[in-house]
Amino acid sequence: MNAPVTKPIHVGLKPTPFIERLRPLNKFESLEYWKGYWSPADYGNAEREYFAIRNTSSVFDLSPMTKYRITGPDTVAFLQRMVTRDVSKIKVGRVGYTVWCNDEGKVIDDGTLFRLGENHFRLCCQENQLFWLSHSAEGFDVNIYDETDEVTGLSLQGPTSCSVLKALGCEGIETLKPFEMRAFPFAGGEVVVSRTGFTGDLGYELWIDPSLALPLWDGLQEAGKPFSGVEPIGSHALDMVRIEAGFIAAQVDFVPADQAIRADRARSPFELNLGWLVAMDKGHFTGRRALLEEQKNGSKYCLVAVDIDGKYPADGSIIYHHKETEVGHITSGIWSPTAKRNIGLASLLVPFGKTMLDDLWVEIYVMRELKWEKLMVKCTVVKAPFFEPARRRATPPLTY
Amino acid sequence: MAERADKTRDVIVIGAGHNGLVNAAYLARAGLDVLVLEKNDHIGGAAVSSVMYEGWTYSNCSYVCSLLRPEIMRDLELPRHGLQVIPYEGGATMMRNGDHFATYYDHDVFREEMRRHSRKDAEAYDHYSTAVMKQCRWIKPLLLRTPPDPTSFRPRDLQELLYLGKHFASLGERDMGELIRFFTLSIADFLDEYFESDVVKAHFAGSGIIGTALGPYSPGTAYVLLHHYMGDIDGSVGAWGFARGGMGSVSSAIAASLLSYKGEIRVNSEVAQVLVENGKATGVVLANGDIIRARKVVSNLDVKRTFTKITDPKDLPGDFLERVTKFKIRGSSGKLNISLDGMPTFNNVPAGHSSLRGDLHFTDSMERMERAYDDWKAGDWSRDPYVDMLLPTQIDPTMAPPGKHYMSVFVQYAPPTLSGGRDWDGPARQQFADTVINQIAACSPNFKDLINHYEVRTPWDIENEVGLTEGNIFQGELTMDQLIFNRPVPGYAQYKAPIANMYMCGSSTHPGGGVMGAPGANAAREILRDLRIHGMDPRQEIEL
Numbered sequence: 001m002n003a004p005v006t007k008p009i010h011v012g013l014k015p016t017p018f019i020e021r022l023r024p025l026n027k028f029e030s031l032e033y034w035k036g037y038w039s040p041a042d043y044g045n046a047e048r049e050y051f052a053i054r055n056t057s058s059v060f061d062l063s064p065m066t067k068y069r070i071t072g073p074d075t076v077a078f079l080q081r082m083v084t085r086d087v088s089k090i091k092v093g094r095v096g097y098t099v100w101c102n103d104e105g106k107v108i109d110d111g112t113l114f115r116l117g118e119n120h121f122r123l124c125c126q127e128n129q130l131f132w133l134s135h136s137a138e139g140f141d142v143n144i145y146d147e148t149d150e151v152t153g154l155s156l157q158g159p160t161s162c163s164v165l166k167a168l169g170c171e172g173i174e175t176l177k178p179f180e181m182r183a184f185p186f187a188g189g190e191v192v193v194s195r196t197g198f199t200g201d202l203g204y205e206l207w208i209d210p211s212l213a214l215p216l217w218d219g220l221q222e223a224g225k226p227f228s229g230v231e232p233i234g235s236h237a238l239d240m241v242r243i244e245a246g247f248i249a250a251q252v253d254f255v256p257a258d259q260a261i262r263a264d265r266a267r268s269p270f271e272l273n274l275g276w277l278v279a280m281d282k283g284h285f286t287g288r289r290a291l292l293e294e295q296k297n298g299s300k301y302c303l304v305a306v307d308i309d310g311k312y313p314a315d316g317s318i319i320y321h322h323k324e325t326e327v328g329h330i331t332s333g334i335w336s337p338t339a340k341r342n343i344g345l346a347s348l349l350v351p352f353g354k355t356m357l358d359d360l361w362v363e364i365y366v367m368r369e370l371k372w373e374k375l376m377v378k379c380t381v382v383k384a385p386f387f388e389p390a391r392r393r394a395t396p397p398l399t400y
Numbered sequence: 401m402a403e404r405a406d407k408t409r410d411v412i413v414i415g416a417g418h419n420g421l422v423n424a425a426y427l428a429r430a431g432l433d434v435l436v437l438e439k440n441d442h443i444g445g446a447a448v449s450s451v452m453y454e455g456w457t458y459s460n461c462s463y464v465c466s467l468l469r470p471e472i473m474r475d476l477e478l479p480r481h482g483l484q485v486i487p488y489e490g491g492a493t494m495m496r497n498g499d500h501f502a503t504y505y506d507h508d509v510f511r512e513e514m515r516r517h518s519r520k521d522a523e524a525y526d527h528y529s530t531a532v533m534k535q536c537r538w539i540k541p542l543l544l545r546t547p548p549d550p551t552s553f554r555p556r557d558l559q560e561l562l563y564l565g566k567h568f569a570s571l572g573e574r575d576m577g578e579l580i581r582f583f584t585l586s587i588a589d590f591l592d593e594y595f596e597s598d599v600v601k602a603h604f605a606g607s608g609i610i611g612t613a614l615g616p617y618s619p620g621t622a623y624v625l626l627h628h629y630m631g632d633i634d635g636s637v638g639a640w641g642f643a644r645g646g647m648g649s650v651s652s653a654i655a656a657s658l659l660s661y662k663g664e665i666r667v668n669s670e671v672a673q674v675l676v677e678n679g680k681a682t683g684v685v686l687a688n689g690d691i692i693r694a695r696k697v698v699s700n701l702d703v704k705r706t707f708t709k710i711t712d713p714k715d716l717p718g719d720f721l722e723r724v725t726k727f728k729i730r731g732s733s734g735k736l737n738i739s740l741d742g743m744p745t746f747n748n749v750p751a752g753h754s755s756l757r758g759d760l761h762f763t764d765s766m767e768r769m770e771r772a773y774d775d776w777k778a779g780d781w782s783r784d785p786y787v788d789m790l791l792p793t794q795i796d797p798t799m800a801p802p803g804k805h806y807m808s809v810f811v812q813y814a815p816p817t818l819s820g821g822r823d824w825d826g827p828a829r830q831q832f833a834d835t836v837i838n839q840i841a842a843c844s845p846n847f848k849d850l851i852n853h854y855e856v857r858t859p860w861d862i863e864n865e866v867g868l869t870e871g872n873i874f875q876g877e878l879t880m881d882q883l884i885f886n887r888p889v890p891g892y893a894q895y896k897a898p899i900a901n902m903y904m905c906g907s908s909t910h911p912g913g914g915v916m917g918a919p920g921a922n923a924a925r926e927i928l929r930d931l932r933i934h935g936m937d938p939r940q941e942i943e944l
């Protein structure tokens with residue numbers, strides 16, 4: 001008997017369901033490495049793409065985003081145990097942002113929980129979590145299934161996005177509230193639209209069967225024409241808006257606790273300014289004891305938004321008190337084209353950033369015509385987001 | 401004259417142009433009680449948006465943004481007050497032979513386009529860019545500084561002169577010479593040093609003549625190009641963009657900032673005269689006879705208007721008045737704002753091409769540009785004008801209904817007064833519009849059919865509505881004899897009028913016209929300094 005021949009796996013970037021449309025548009029072949037998928041960094045002009053998010057509409061392929069389907073009778077109990085938020089408060093048809101911690105109360109990852117049914121959730125996150133999910137599920141009657149390649153996501157973000165969806169045929173989309181989701185008939189199937197995103201602006205995420213990915217793409221392009229277009233964007237532009245929105249990113253603003261090698265690298269939700277996600281009163285959850293302890297004794301670090309003098313992005317720069325003592329660093333920093341400020345997120349050693357707010361300085365190195373010059377510039381702790389248009393929360397959000 | 405029950409203000413600013421508003425906002429931010437008086441029923445001066453045809457918003461005068469100083473946007477928190485500036489890319493000159501010269505965002509793509517027209521020009525472009533950048537680097541730090549008085553021996557002036565000297569010397573010997581030459585060159589001569597292709601030259605030369613009563617071969621026009629290049633958007637020098645919602649959103653954001661600092665604005669309040677008592681400005685008399693008093697009076701009007709229309713000549717030194725009367729403020733531009741039922745197509749560039757998102761022109765040679773100027777000299781508008789034409793609604797979804805478009809057409813040249821006793825306020829206005837519309841239609845087959853409505857602005861209209869003397873868009877020409885310490889007139893470059901407690905803050909003062917805000921901010925700094933109020937120091941290190 002001949003053993004069946006196993007086909008070796010595909011070596012190279014993994015195509016997404018949108019690649020047929022996206023690749024020809026990516027004229028400068030500028031890609032971002034995202035877990036081995038074909039994913040654009042930009043389409044030749046990240047600035048133009050950035051402004052599409054803040055001015056018209058943008059589309060970003062979310063296919064590589066890790067998605068887990070969680071079902072079974074113990075789904076809620078399991079999630080209550082695993083994440084910090086009170087999952088019972090996320091109603092069917094709604095979405096909740098959350099984090100989950102290890103026993104030491106340090107954040108493993110953040111993600112969004114979509115409640116599709118009483119006992120049916122989808123968890124979308126940056127990092128692969130199956131290992132942790134399976135461990136946490138021990139003793140619970142749940143099914144956890146990686147559906148990354150079976151559900152395609154497309155993020156449609158920007159002031160005209162509601163009008164574009166209406167033009168696409170999503171009747172009544174203007175009544176969808178932030179963090180709500182709803183299914184709309186589309187091309188013989190359906191598209192699930194959630195009013196969520198990573199931009200801090202008006203925007204939606206569209207979830208669809210991969211077989212309908214291309215019709216969805218084409219439909220949006222057509223629907224967007226009268227509204228100054230729907231612009232494909234890459235990760236560069238997306239990164240800028242998420243910093244303006246004050247959103248953190250795993251592997252950038254924090255090290256996932258299960259990957260941290262050095263003891264001082266992991267951070268608790270409190271230390272990431274995500275205390276509002278911790279529901280201490282919901283009963284036991286992983287990390288709760290450590291977090292209670294931290295609440296009592298105080299956190300060691302804090303994450304704050306900062307406004308930095310001058311115009312040079314301070315990404316990665318060290319922060320000093322009184323220009324002398326090292327007290328932290330900038331985890332993400334950009335010049336904000338909308339706020340017209342030099343902004344950043346900073347990890348600081350408490351009490352700096354909490355009670356000690358004055359006399360903070362950032363050391364920035366800039367290269368001017370091949371010569372590095374060192375700047376010591378003032379840095380002020382401010383409140384995020386750096387940009388918050390009313391349309392982000394307004395329902396209906398039709399005026400742009 | 402009725403003395404109105406108004407309390408005495410710390411400061412009255414005459415005119416709610418963007419510079420008047422910037423000035424007032426900085427002063428109010430410093431805690432002063434500030435009142436802005438505007439003659440029109442709306443604010444903004446030449447930075448204004450309005451709806452003249454249902455569904456369409458026009459940027460009636462200025463239409464693109466680049467010069468507005470980022471320091472001012474930041475200090476006055478303009479983004480928080482609703483200002484969003486969206487850069488555009490692209491642009492093209494459509495040629496008579498059916499070809500085009502397009503600009504592209506990507507440097508190497510742009511070079512390829514230039515190669516089509518001249519291989520040498522493609523290579524020259526980087527050298528040209530470096531030369532312009534050197535000039536920009538020199539001029540930029542001066543924008544938010546008060547020019548020194550070179551004839552004074554006050555410590556402050558000496559210090560500022562020293563700064564200027566050092567800054568100048570930092571250029572190095574060769575470039576010091578270049579700089580001096582640059583300020584007096586014509587844009588044609590400057591471009592000739594780099595380029596050979598006529599269309600490439602004509603495309604770049606446009607920035608040297610916009611708003612200027614000079615032709616491309618006139619000395620001094622090289623600087624005008626620099627004036628259009630020294631702005632930046634988010635660090636990209638020379639880039640231009642749209643203020644979302646039209647240029648009026650610049651003014652409304654500044655006004656919102658001013659109000660947040662408890663300042664006050666009154667529209668429909670024309671100032672008839674600055675009140676001067678014992679050689680000191682003490683307030684203003686409104687056209688309706690009301691008197692409002694203030695410790696300081698600031699004029700946002702151009703210098704000629706300020707001192708020949710709303711100041712009693714008897715209160716002014718004769719030589720100053722003489723200089724002001726001779727101040728060069730010749731109008732040279734007109735404008736059409738057009739509501740279109742759809743996107744026009746162009747013979748020279750395929751529909752949907754990226755270049756259409758930028759500034760479009762039809763003047764494909766230096767000769768045509770100079771001839772356009774000849775008409776101006778003869779007291780006529782150009783029969784074959786240079787236009788700077790944009791369709792902002794390809795990018796800004798807020799200015800026209802979905803699928804429809806707004807077109808802004810800036811026209812060079814149009815004289816302030818027509819020869820042969822013709823009046824702008826008559827058939828000439830329509831004939832001027834027809835000239836422009838026909839020029840566009842020659843390249844765009846469906847253009848005329850798409851027109852719903854248009855607004856025509858001749859220099860006469862601009863003077864009458866905005867109050868820019870002769871319709872000069874910069875509140876005075878940008879030639880070396882009227883720049884830096886010579887602006888508006890020698891000896892008066894520090895925002896102070898010859899009358900005590902009276903100041904100037906309009907574009908007639910350093911560093912000049914455009915929607916920049918710098919004159920307003922600089923004047924505020926001088927006023928605060930005179931009042932010994934701290935908190936707005938000269939910027940030490942602009943490149944920070």
Ligand SMILES: Cc1cc2nc3c(=O)[nH]c(=O)nc-3n(C[C@H](O)[C@H](O)[C@H](O)COP(=O)(O)OP(=O)(O)OC[C@H]3O[C@@H](n4cnc5c(N)ncnc54)[C@H](O)[C@@H]3O)c2cc1C
Nearest residue numbers: 415417418419439445446462463464671867873907914915
């Ligand atoms: C057609 C046109 C196109 C232009 N395009 C651009 C462009 O695209 N980009 C750019 O950067 N710049 C452009 N400019 C130049 C720029 O708009 C001006 O230089 C600038 O707006 C001038 O601002 P300002 O505040 O100094 O003066 P102004 O805008 O002239 O303000 C003066 C104010 O004073 C008011 N006033 C006058 N008399 C009285 C009185 N007696 N009492 C009370 N109030 C009075 C006026 O109504 C006005 O509001 C353009 C200008 C024009 C005219």
